């Protein structure tokens with residue numbers, strides 16, 4: 001670890017690690033100061049009784065340009081979800097096939113009663129427009145809430161309620177689809193251009209791979225930065241560290257506290273993990289709450305996607321509940337199992353509870369206006385820089401891009 005690094009980076013999430021990687025590639029010395037006991041920030045995986053539990057259900061869209069540019073997908077041994085989804089409504093599971101990526105899918109899609117023929121045509125038109133547009137163009141388009149956008153496109157209320165609301169609500173952590181239509185269009189584009197996947201060793205393998213490119217001992221864990229001044233930071237306990245540049249790569253609320261800005265509002269989520277002797281569904285597909293009854297918004301048998309997520313003979317189930325829940329673990333767990341019994345029958349009562357994660361700040365809120373401009377400045381004050389998903393947008397891609405942007409700003413300023 002360098003005693004007098006050129007740059008101090010506060011936070012070892014994807015933004016901080018990406019910033020560090022760009023600095024390392026340019027031969028600039030740095031030290032990352034991380035408050036918690038590990039790297040990855042919101043993208044971490046715990047080993048628990050032989051299961052791999054991501055800290056909240058989360059996935060990598062392989063089309064993310066920054067991930068494509070930076071990560072070695074082969075080494076991550078990515079395991080893919082089957083395109084499409086199941087949605088529970090009208091008292092049964094309904095399959096939404098992705099006709100572009102499912103052999104024979106067009107016939108199934110056109111014959112299914114999941115949405116009207118007009119919904120299917122509108123999806124097709126939207127998909128081709130988004131594939132023709134660049135990400136930069138999408139983030140400059142006029143915006144509204146996702147719900148208003150979908151309604152203005154002519155999608156039926158049924159289709160919005162049974163598919164878009166739980167599917168994109170689960171990704172944007174926003175069951176009311178109030179998030180910016182720019183975010184919706186970006187996610188839709190990513191979904192149509194690549195796969196949805198998790199690394200065989202869990203989502204934590206993504207930050208671990210970035211960190212593997214950094215010099216040994218360049219990350220200091222269990223060190224909370226309490227205060228920030230020009231060219232110096234003060235750790236809890238009073239230790240003072242100095243550098244030519246300081247990059248705050250903390251989550252939005254912590255960063256706001258450090259640099260004296262207003263805190264961004266948060267989107268919250270709770271994820272319950274269960275072990276089952278038999279998988280309740282034979283497909284590695286996301287299952288959606290299409291009728292809106294019960295707490296679970298989306299559900300997946302993670303061990304179908306990546307068998308390494310569960311020990312032999314067991315299945316790992318992830319059930320996500322949006323928002324901050326006031327209920328105790330036991331109360332919420334009771335409602336979840338009651339809902340799952342409705343979906344999968346009495347077998348749901350035999351599932352063993354493993355662990356749950358409540359994440360108050362899972363993503364910054366991104367209502368219309370929050371992404372204007374799409375890329376917020378990374379230079380805050382002389383010598384102080386800011387990166388994180390709150391600078392670009394809430395995604396693995398957004399966090400990584402912001403880290404690169406901060407590194408580019410630091411490199412340009414240090415070279416002066």
Ligand SMILES: Cc1cc2nc3c(=O)[nH]c(=O)nc-3n(C[C@H](O)[C@H](O)[C@H](O)COP(=O)(O)OP(=O)(O)OC[C@H]3O[C@@H](n4cnc5c(N)ncnc54)[C@H](O)[C@@H]3O)c2cc1C
Pocket residue numbers: 010011012013014015016033034035036039040041042043055056057058059060061171223224225226249250251254255258269359361362363387388389390393394395396397399
């Ligand atoms: C449950 C969940 C599901 C998600 N699903 C997806 C998904 O499917 N696809 C997708 O693309 N994105 C998803 N996201 C969003 C994505 O994970 C985040 O946008 C991204 O990881 C943010 O990275 P970051 O580096 O900006 O912040 P963080 O990951 O929050 O990293 C910030 C780091 O700074 C540290 N820190 C904070 N304050 C201090 C301090 N004072 N001193 C020292 N260290 C400090 C923190 O401990 C943390 O390690 C999800 C997020 C969650 C939580």
